[in-house]
Amino acid sequence: MSGLAADLLADLPEADVRSILVLFGTDLDRLLPEVARAADAAEAEPFRRACHAIAGAAGAVGAAALEAASRHGMAIAKAEATRGALATAALAVAEAASTIRGEVASLLARLPQT
Amino acid sequence: MAPAPVPAPNAPTPSAPASRARVLIVEDSATQAEIARVHVLQLGHAPEVVGSVAAARDWLRDARPDAVLLDIELPDGSGLDVLRALRAEGDDAAVIVVTANASINAAVEAMRAGATDFLVKPYARARLAVTLANALEKRALLAQLSRAQAQLGRDRFYGFIGASERMQAVYRTIENVAQSRASVFITGESGTGKELAAEAIHRASARSSRRFVALNCGAIPRDLLESEVFGHVKGAFTGAVADREGAAKLADGGTLFLDEIGEMPFAMQVKLLRFVQTGTFNPVGTAREERVDVRFVCATNRDPMLEVKAGRFREDLYYRLYVVPLELPPLRDRGEDVLLVARHFLAQFSREEKRNFRDFDAEAEAVLRAYAWPGNVRQLQNVIRNVVVLNDATTVTAAMLPPPLCSPPSAAPQSAPASAAGTGIESRDASQLPAEAAAGAAGAAAAPDLEEILPLALMEKRLILAALSRTGQDVQRAAVLLDISPSTIYRKLAQWKA
Numbered sequence: 001m002s003g004l005a006a007d008l009l010a011d012l013p014e015a016d017v018r019s020i021l022v023l024f025g026t027d028l029d030r031l032l033p034e035v036a037r038a039a040d041a042a043e044a045e046p047f048r049r050a051c052h053a054i055a056g057a058a059g060a061v062g063a064a065a066l067e068a069a070s071r072h073g074m075a076i077a078k079a080e081a082t083r084g085a086l087a088t089a090a091l092a093v094a095e096a097a098s099t100i101r102g103e104v105a106s107l108l109a110r111l112p113q114t
Numbered sequence: 115m116a117p118a119p120v121p122a123p124n125a126p127t128p129s130a131p132a133s134r135a136r137v138l139i140v141e142d143s144a145t146q147a148e149i150a151r152v153h154v155l156q157l158g159h160a161p162e163v164v165g166s167v168a169a170a171r172d173w174l175r176d177a178r179p180d181a182v183l184l185d186i187e188l189p190d191g192s193g194l195d196v197l198r199a200l201r202a203e204g205d206d207a208a209v210i211v212v213t214a215n216a217s218i219n220a221a222v223e224a225m226r227a228g229a230t231d232f233l234v235k236p237y238a239r240a241r242l243a244v245t246l247a248n249a250l251e252k253r254a255l256l257a258q259l260s261r262a263q264a265q266l267g268r269d270r271f272y273g274f275i276g277a278s279e280r281m282q283a284v285y286r287t288i289e290n291v292a293q294s295r296a297s298v299f300i301t302g303e304s305g306t307g308k309e310l311a312a313e314a315i316h317r318a319s320a321r322s323s324r325r326f327v328a329l330n331c332g333a334i335p336r337d338l339l340e341s342e343v344f345g346h347v348k349g350a351f352t353g354a355v356a357d358r359e360g361a362a363k364l365a366d367g368g369t370l371f372l373d374e375i376g377e378m379p380f381a382m383q384v385k386l387l388r389f390v391q392t393g394t395f396n397p398v399g400t401a402r403e404e405r406v407d408v409r410f411v412c413a414t415n416r417d418p419m420l421e422v423k424a425g426r427f428r429e430d431l432y433y434r435l436y437v438v439p440l441e442l443p444p445l446r447d448r449g450e451d452v453l454l455v456a457r458h459f460l461a462q463f464s465r466e467e468k469r470n471f472r473d474f475d476a477e478a479e480a481v482l483r484a485y486a487w488p489g490n491v492r493q494l495q496n497v498i499r500n501v502v503v504l505n506d507a508t509t510v511t512a513a514m515l516p517p518p519l520c521s522p523p524s525a526a527p528q529s530a531p532a533s534a535a536g537t538g539i540e541s542r543d544a545s546q547l548p549a550e551a552a553a554g555a556a557g558a559a560a561a562p563d564l565e566e567i568l569p570l571a572l573m574e575k576r577l578i579l580a581a582l583s584r585t586g587q588d589v590q591r592a593a594v595l596l597d598i599s600p601s602t603i604y605r606k607l608a609q610w611k612a
Contacts, residue, residue, distance in 0.1 A: 008149065011239035016152045024145040052187060056214055057145035059236040 004062050004103050018111045020061065021104050027057045028097055035073070039083070039090035047086050048077035054093065058100070069096040135159045135180035135250055140170045140196060141212070142189050146235070150183050150212075153239045157246065167191040171199065181208040181250055183233075186220070194227045201228035206257060208249035212237075272314035274307060275458050276451040280443040284311070291438045292318035297390070299435050300413040302442030305492030308413035309373060311442060315411055316369040324368030327361045332374035339382050341398045344389075350399025362395055366406040375435070376414040376421050380428070387431045410435060445487040445494060452482050455491055459498040460510065467601060469506050477512040481519050496589050496600070503604040578606055 008017045031054050038047035055070035073089040080086075137154045141147040142165040154161035162179070164170045167190045174196075182200070184193040197209050211224035214235045221232045230249040233242065269277035271285040291298055292315050300308045309328060316326040334342050341350070345360030361370055372378070378386065389395045394405045412435050414421075421427035445452055456474065464471040474482065487493055497516060505514045512520060568576070581592035582603070593600040 007236070007238055012152055012156065020145060020148050020152070023148050027143060027145045049187075049189070052214075053143050056235060057143045059214065060143075060146045060149050062236075 004100070004107060006062055008061065014111050018108060018113075021108055021111075024057055024061050024063075025101065025104060028054070028101065031057075032094060032097055035090045035093055039086035042081070042083040042086060044077045044081035044086070047081075047090070048074050051077065051089075051093065054097070061104075063096075063100045063103075066093070066096040066100045069093045135246075136177075137161050137246070138170070138173065138177075138179040138182045138207075139163045140165075140167075140182060140188065140193055141185045142166060143185075146185070150242075153242050154183070154246075156239065157243050159246070165189075167193070167196055170196045174200065174205075178205065179207050180253070181210065181230075181246060183246075184209055184211050184229075186211060186213045186224070194224065197224070197227045197229060206253055208246075208253040210245055210249055269454060272317055273310050274314065275455050276448055277454060278443075278448040278451045280448055281451060284440065284442060287438070287440050288314050289318060291315060291440070293320060294438075295409055296437040297410040297412070297435045298438045298440055299418065300411065300440045300442065301418065302413075302415065303444050303488075303490055304415045305490030306442035306444060307491055308415075308442060309371065311440060312369070312371040312373075312411040312413060316371075316409075319369070319409070321368045321409060325365055326369045326371065327365040328371040328373060329361045330373045332377035336379050336382075339379065340385060343382075343386070344395045344397050346398035347400045347402075350397075354399065357397075360397065362389060362406055362408060363397075363404065365408045367408075369409045369411055372410065372412045374414060375412040376416045376418065376427060380426070383428045383431050387428060387434060390431070390434045445490045446485075450483075452487065452494065453479055455494055456482055456498055459495050460502065463499050463502040463601075467502050469502050470508050471502060471506075471510060472508045474510045475512070478510045478515060481512050481515055485519050492588070492590060499589070499600055500604055503601045504608055575606070575610065578603055 005017055005021060008020060012020075031050050034050040035047060035054070038044075038050060051070045051073035055067050055074065058064075058067035058070060069089075069092045073086075073093050076085050076089040137159045139147055139150045139154065139161055141150060141163065144165075147163045147165065151161045151163050159181075162173065162177075164173050165188075167188050170184075170193075182196075184197060186193040193211065197211070200207060200209065208230040209228065210231045210233050211229045212233045212235055213220055213224075224232055230252060231245050233245050237245075268282070268285065269275065271281075272288070274281065274285070288311060298312075298315055300311050302308055312328065313326055316322060329342060331339060341354075341358070341360060343360050344362055345358050346354050347357050348354055372386075385395070390410060393407065394403050396403055418427060418432055418436060422429050422432050445455070453474070460471050460474070463469070482494075489496070497519060500516050501510055501514045507514075514520075578592070578596065581595045582589070585591040585595065589600045589603050593603055596603075
């Protein structure tokens with residue numbers, strides 16, 4: 001099974017999946033500004049840590065595109081770490097996150113409220 | 115990405131593991147921590163979540179998990195630091211390192227740090243279930259192995275020191291009998307640790323939260339013994355100015371240890387028999403019957419069956435109490451234990467007396483091995499205390515050992531009489547003691563005449579010598595009677611000898 005939260009839905013009650021997806025949104029709310037800030041300040045290590053956290057959370061809920069964009073950001077932070085490269089990577093992460101937020105909202109609407 | 119279709123409601127019921135494990139999840143991402151928490155809960159375990167190295171260390175200060183799901187990259191450091199700290203403290207929790215980095219190097223580093231297993235993120239519940247179950251099983255097996263190895267060759271047991279086969283048998287008997295309510299009859303020469311064995315039985319039993327009450331039947335005047343055991347009410351006899359609970363009542367729910375039970379007067383044995391049979395007794399001076407729940411442990415340094423045959427011990431009481439016999443071996447039959455015990459006392463007394471002793475030289479070891487130790491561990495204890503108080507060096511030499519140990523080994527007694535009390539200083543020859551003490555050893559020393567007022571130093575000397583005489587030259591017991599340290603007695607004896 002693939003796709004957003006597919007593995008979670010196979011393993012867990014829907015109510016638990018709902019609370020996990022809500023927490024995922026909270027994680028993104030906290031981490032995306034940190035990615036943007038670190039890129040703007042050209043701070044490679046904070047940028048890498050924030051991307052690492054997003055990649056982990058995205059991987060856990062099956063948000064493959066966001067996970068890939070975040071891992072690319074981690075690689076950029078380790079390699080070039082120029083302000084421009086970080087800004088480009090941050091933009092890719094933000095775009096992927098925006099897409100996944102829509103998918104999360106759509107899925108949450110279909111999951112029963114507890 | 116198109117949203118995945120919602121599968122048919124899948125409501126997995128929590129698995130039923132053999133036992134509910136306490137699982138600490140160390141994960142800074144709220145999303146991943148929640149996924150792990152729900153999985154662990156669904157697997158029938160009890161999850162706890164922390165999000166940093168510092169929080170993990172704080173949590174581990176107060177609690178012990180069965181398993182840890184440990185993220186490596188945490189905001190304030192590496193999860194491997196938590197792992198190393200756990201292992202450094204000897205914690206055997208099953209630690210599963212969880213990371214997105216699936217490289218061999220990461221796995222090797224985690225395993226070197228003491229991880230039980232390694233899990234790559236993201237993981238499905240089935241993978242977590244298998245990994246966690248295996249890790250917990252491995253931990254349980256290692257603990258079982260460790261317990262079995264400890265039982266096979268342990269050298270410490272509830273205050274006992276000894277790794278010999280004879281002592282392993284003693285430890286096993288104590289463990290086996292502890293959980294039962296059966297009476298235990300401990301036999302063994304003086305100084306072999308009969309009271310220690312009784313306490314060990316109590317501490318290893320389900321009664322350990324209640325009192326262990328020890329009563330030395332030989333040390334209590336005959337006419338007071340009944341009151342000591344059963345208590346009395348105010349006015350029961352001259353001097354009974356208030357109600358007083360006896361050992362039987364104090365030991366309710368716990369263990370009553372009757373030491374030197376062979377010394378108990380025959381008339382008192384009748385009353386004890388009734389108590390053992392019914393669990394009830396009457397405090398002295400009242401017809402009011404009291405009922406208690408007491409486990410009996412008795413001890414004697416005599417052969418109890420011989421005492422029965424000689425008519426000094428009631429046969430019916432003997433059979434009531436002699437349910438599980440426990441024989442403590444004399445020190446001379448415990449092989450290398452003599453050195454193990456000697457080293458223990460050397461370290462303890464060196465610490466107490468602020469000396470630098472570390473070990474014995476080969477000659478001193480040979481002397482300790484060859485000696486027959488008629489006074490058993492208590493005598494060894496006194497000898498080592500004597501050495502530590504009167505000498506200071508890093509190594510104990512044979513010359514430091516008091517007579518008769520410092521004589522050539524061939525001159526040392528090779529066997530001890532069964533009745534030898536052997537309590538330490540009695541093993542010295544009379545020349546080691548001042549004239550008064552030597553006289554006391556022969557049973558001639560008397561307590562100082564309290565009508566006669568002498569200089570304090572002389573009164574002190576007389577009192578110490580009288581206490582030694584009263585206790586059969588047992589320095590430990592004399593020190594207890596005088597409420598002073600045994601080393602004080604040794605120092606005084608050395609001063610007087612000089």
